[in-house]
Amino acid sequence: MRIRRRRCRSVTVGSVRIGGRAPISVQSMTNTPTADAGATIAQIRSLVEAGAQIVRVSVPDEASAAALHRIVAESGVPIVADIHFRHDLAVAAVEAGVAKLRINPGNIQRPADVRVLAEKAASRGIPIRVGINSGSIPGHIREKLGTGADALWAAAERHLLLLAETGFTDTVISLKASDPMTTVEANLRAARECDRPLHLGVTEAGPSLEGAVRSSVAIGLLLARGIGDTIRVSLSGPPEDEPFVAWEILSSLGLGRIHPRLVSCPTCARTRIDVAGIAGELSGILRRIRGDFTVAVMGCEVNGPGEAREADFAVIGSPAGMILFEGGRRLPGTVQPGEIRSRLEHELSRFAEKQGGPAR
Amino acid sequence: MRIRRRRCRSVTVGSVRIGGRAPISVQSMTNTPTADAGATIAQIRSLVEAGAQIVRVSVPDEASAAALHRIVAESGVPIVADIHFRHDLAVAAVEAGVAKLRINPGNIQRPADVRVLAEKAASRGIPIRVGINSGSIPGHIREKLGTGADALWAAAERHLLLLAETGFTDTVISLKASDPMTTVEANLRAARECDRPLHLGVTEAGPSLEGAVRSSVAIGLLLARGIGDTIRVSLSGPPEDEPFVAWEILSSLGLGRIHPRLVSCPTCARTRIDVAGIAGELSGILRRIRGDFTVAVMGCEVNGPGEAREADFAVIGSPAGMILFEGGRRLPGTVQPGEIRSRLEHELSRFAEKQGGPAR
Numbered sequence: 096m097r098i099r100r101r102r103c104r105s106v107t108v109g110s111v112r113i114g115g116r117a118p119i120s121v122q123s124m125t126n127t128p129t130a131d132a133g134a135t136i137a138q139i140r141s142l143v144e145a146g147a148q149i150v151r152v153s154v155p156d157e158a159s160a161a162a163l164h165r166i167v168a169e170s171g172v173p174i175v176a177d178i179h180f181r182h183d184l185a186v187a188a189v190e191a192g193v194a195k196l197r198i199n200p201g202n203i204q205r206p207a208d209v210r211v212l213a214e215k216a217a218s219r220g221i222p223i224r225v226g227i228n229s230g231s232i233p234g235h236i237r238e239k240l241g242t243g244a245d246a247l248w249a250a251a252e253r254h255l256l257l258l259a260e261t262g263f264t265d266t267v268i269s270l271k272a273s274d275p276m277t278t279v280e281a282n283l284r285a286a287r288e289c290d291r292p293l294h295l296g297v298t299e300a301g302p303s304l305e306g307a308v309r310s311s312v313a314i315g316l317l318l319a320r321g322i323g324d325t326i327r328v329s330l331s332g333p334p335e336d337e338p339f340v341a342w343e344i345l346s347s348l349g350l351g352r353i354h355p356r357l358v359s360c361p362t363c364a365r366t367r368i369d370v371a372g373i374a375g376e377l378s379g380i381l382r383r384i385r386g387d388f389t390v391a392v393m394g395c396e397v398n399g400p401g402e403a404r405e406a407d408f409a410v411i412g413s414p415a416g417m418i419l420f421e422g423g424r425r426l427p428g429t430v431q432p433g434e435i436r437s438r439l440e441h442e443l444s445r446f447a448e449k450q451g452g453p454a455r
Numbered sequence: 456m457r458i459r460r461r462r463c464r465s466v467t468v469g470s471v472r473i474g475g476r477a478p479i480s481v482q483s484m485t486n487t488p489t490a491d492a493g494a495t496i497a498q499i500r501s502l503v504e505a506g507a508q509i510v511r512v513s514v515p516d517e518a519s520a521a522a523l524h525r526i527v528a529e530s531g532v533p534i535v536a537d538i539h540f541r542h543d544l545a546v547a548a549v550e551a552g553v554a555k556l557r558i559n560p561g562n563i564q565r566p567a568d569v570r571v572l573a574e575k576a577a578s579r580g581i582p583i584r585v586g587i588n589s590g591s592i593p594g595h596i597r598e599k600l601g602t603g604a605d606a607l608w609a610a611a612e613r614h615l616l617l618l619a620e621t622g623f624t625d626t627v628i629s630l631k632a633s634d635p636m637t638t639v640e641a642n643l644r645a646a647r648e649c650d651r652p653l654h655l656g657v658t659e660a661g662p663s664l665e666g667a668v669r670s671s672v673a674i675g676l677l678l679a680r681g682i683g684d685t686i687r688v689s690l691s692g693p694p695e696d697e698p699f700v701a702w703e704i705l706s707s708l709g710l711g712r713i714h715p716r717l718v719s720c721p722t723c724a725r726t727r728i729d730v731a732g733i734a735g736e737l738s739g740i741l742r743r744i745r746g747d748f749t750v751a752v753m754g755c756e757v758n759g760p761g762e763a764r765e766a767d768f769a770v771i772g773s774p775a776g777m778i779l780f781e782g783g784r785r786l787p788g789t790v791q792p793g794e795i796r797s798r799l800e801h802e803l804s805r806f807a808e809k810q811g812g813p814a815r
Contacts, residue, residue, distance in 0.1 A: 096636055096639055096640055096643070124721065124723055125723070125724070126721070126722040126723050126724065126726060127724065128724050129724040130724075135724075152723075152724065153723040153724035153725050154724075155724060155725050159724060177723065179725075179757050199757070201761075202757070228758050228761075229761070229765070230753075230757075230758030230759075230760075230761030230762040230765070231757060231758050231761050232761070242761075242765060273718040273751075273762065273765075275707040275708070276456055276707070276708065276709050279456055280456055283456070298720075298758070299718040299719055299720050299721075299751065299753070299758065299762060300718070300719075300721070301717045301718055301719050301734060301738070302717070302719065302731070302734045302735055302738045303664060304663060304664065304667055304696065304699070304700065304703075304738075305703055305717060305738065306721075307664055307667045307668050307671070308667050308668075308671045308700055308703040308704055308707060309703065309707045311667070311668045311671035311672050311675065312671050312672075312675035312704060312707040312708060313707065315671065315672035315675050315676060316675060316676060316679050319676050329720070329721035330721055331719040331720065331721055331722060331730050331731045331734040331735075331752070332731055332735075333731075336664065337721070339664070340664065340668055343664075343665055343668040343669065344668055344672060347635040347636070347668060347669045347672040347673065348635070348636060348672060349636050357661045357662070357665060358633040358659040358660070358661055359659055359660075359661050359662065359691040360658075360659045360689070360691065361484065361486070361659075361660070361666075361689035361690055361691055361697070362486040362691060363484055363485070363486050363512075363513040363537065364485070364486065364487065364488050364489040364490075364512065364513035364514075364515060364519060365513050365515050365539075366486060370691050371662070371691045371692055371693075374661060374662045374691040375662055375691075375692075378661070378662045378664075378665065391633075391659065392691070393590075393659070397539050397559070397562070397590075397591060398588050398590030398591050398658070398659065399590070400590075401561075401588075401589070401590030401591050401592070401602075402590040402633065402659060405589070405590070405602060405633075
């Protein structure tokens with residue numbers, strides 16, 4: 096299945112380009128109090144290690160805006176200020192050096208306010224994301240159109256017009272519903288109706304597992320149609336799961352990869368090793384490694400040898416115990432349960448270095 | 456986005472029909488030793504509670520085949536026997552009363568063996584799934600075609616022919632690769648080339664989070680095109696996660712629902728309550744409840760009131776503490792952290808009963 100990307104304009108967010116022919120980028124967001132610059136910078140670094148290329152922070156008050164100076168200086172990744180209600184905080188965030196603004200048309204609606212923040216953003220050459228959520232659609236649109244795909248697009252269109260009237264067109268759009276299919280429909284419409292880059296995400300997607308499914312279904316359907324230029328997976332869970340899931344979506348579609356790929360069998364009555372336990376250990380190890388290779392964990396001899404042949408590195412259960420394969424060849428000996436973690440960490444770091452993917 | 460189901464024949468698996476106009480069904484598989492009938496029945500019941508409508512058990516030896524009698528009698532759900540290497544175990548499984556066979560053409564290839572098991576299945580009127588995995592494609596096909604989509608389809612086609620030559624056409628096909636896009640391509644081809652019901656899944660999909668993403672992307676893309684009649688999500692994790700994720704995929708696409716829907720915000724610097732903790736508690740509570748309604752957990756006032764208006768039941772963080780909404784109306788008082796679990800269990804069981812969804 097060949098994916099042809101939709102053509103659209105591009106914007107520049109610090110060192111990252113969104114849209115045009117740029118690779119699809121992965122975003123995430125902190126949940127620390129932004130005013131606590133130290134905690135926020137630490138979480139940003141952790142998100143970046145997990146694969147985030149752009150990080151958004153909420154700016155609900157003056158103390159948060161003041162902390163942005165240090166956050167921008169020390170994060171080493173483009174920072175987006177998330178602004179609700181108060182356009183003056185958007186102005187302060189731009190002055191603090193953020194690389195993009197995200198505003199919510201549901202709560203910053205006065206044309207004069209929009210003009211002030213647009214002029215400020217234009218003065219520094221930074222883009223604005225018009226971010227519509229189904230939970231905060233402007234009242235006058237909700238009354239006419241409800242909260243479905245048409246309402247999401249109508250809210251974006253009105254705000255793009257407000258911005259365009261001030262001469263500002265350096266915009267990204269996001270249309271997020273908590274219902275995956277509403278999200279898909281809204282973005283299909285946006286893709287037809289405009290040439291702006293699209294930021295994809297399902298809002299209020301739920302805990303990690305539920306949220307991963309809904310995000311994968313909606314973002315997956317859109318990306319498979321070539322729609323979407325940057326993605327954010329929203330989860331009520333460990334923040335680092337967000338970029339991890341985002342990259343899993345991209346790699347599932349063959350659109351990008353940073354971590355090695357882990358395949359592991361679901362286990363059955365034939366299983367001879369603790370596949371879930373070993374796969375869990377491996378998942379933790381591989382999240383900290385960069386590289387384009389495949390590691391397989393298989394419980395038995397049915398699909399084990401086949402997957403071992405295909406995988407760059409494989410852990411297979413056998414009557415003799417746990418055995419390892421590299422490049423389709425069996426490594427000598429068996430691995431005892433007590434040495435699994437240290438042995439796998441050692442072998443995979445070695446393998447990643449050999450493959451040229453820098454171990455981090 | 457309207458989904459039009461592909462037309463295909465149907466087969467009957469005990470009380471469940473697969474294909475034709477039947478709703479898409481959810482399958483799962485045990486990982487207990489099948490010979491331990493008690494443990495296997497207990498796990499089957501747990502899978503059924505999580506939403507499995509058909510459960511497969513591996514039958515690697517005589518002791519497992521012998522245990523099938525009791526498993527079939529006591530499980531209360533159609534049982535599928537998973538057979539590799541030995542056609543005689545397929546015969547024994549049919550005699551034990553299983554509702555379907557799954558055979559792997561990679562390791563049962565002799566036409567005489569296929570004839571014996573097909574005649575046995577036909578004598579009891581039970582269907583056979585021809586289940587191809589990328590890790591166990593027959594050698595002669597792998598040598599010519601590799602392990603991609605064409606090889607998966609070629610292996611299925613050859614086996615369908617073997618079965619058809621014995622007069623057996625009551626078949627379901629599955630074509631599973633560990634790569635999601637290969638899985639999609641193989642099933643697109645099968646959907647074009649034949650009119651058999653299709654069982655969808657990504658094989659060796661990894662631990663729960665990785666596996667949920669890959670399964671959601673591949674199964675989601677196919678179901679959105681109307682392809683797929685029954686699904687199984689394979690995870691190296693808690694078995695009950697499999698039907699849970701499968702139902703999340705179906706409900707993401709608007710194709711079915713058994714559990715209430717949980718929406719929760721990803722939290723940010725504005726968050727006033729422990730959203731992830733509360734959402735985690737709620738996820739556990741809602742997995743045990745049947746019903747078609749929506750519960751929202753929102754950390755603050757930005758999207759909170761909007762989601763509370765849309766949701767049937769909502770938990771919102773506010774400056775005063777945690778407040779509850781039902782049908783868009785605020786319930787009196789606030790909830791203290793210590794009483795969250797008991798209060799939510801009470802309110803949601805009450806709400807589920809009121810909605811007519813039987814609390815289980």
